[in-house]
Amino acid sequence: MKILVDVKDEKATSLLEVLKGLSFVTAKPLTESKAKFLEDVKEAVEEMKLVKAGKLKARPAKELLDEL
Structure with a gap:
């Protein structure tokens, strides 16, 4: 199972150290751009x-394409 957790920057290092100490957990931080992408996808799915x-x-597809 994958879980996305949002943690304040000043607490992230401590949490990552705890998670790395658990043999059944693989933890790696996301880049800011990947985190933004995931938030955008989540918002699109909700819409x-x-x-x-x-x-x-919904907007017509033609309107969306004209905007590009």
Whole structure:
């Protein structure tokens, strides 16, 4: 199982040391760009769920492509 944990910078080193001490855990920090990418993907998935539930209106694909 993979778990993403958000930790304050000043506490991250301590937590990583604890996690590295556990034989059943593999821990490695994410770069800022990868963390941002994951947050963006999570937001997009949540928006799609809202669109499918009819709680949010989707934009036409043509409008999106014209924006690019």
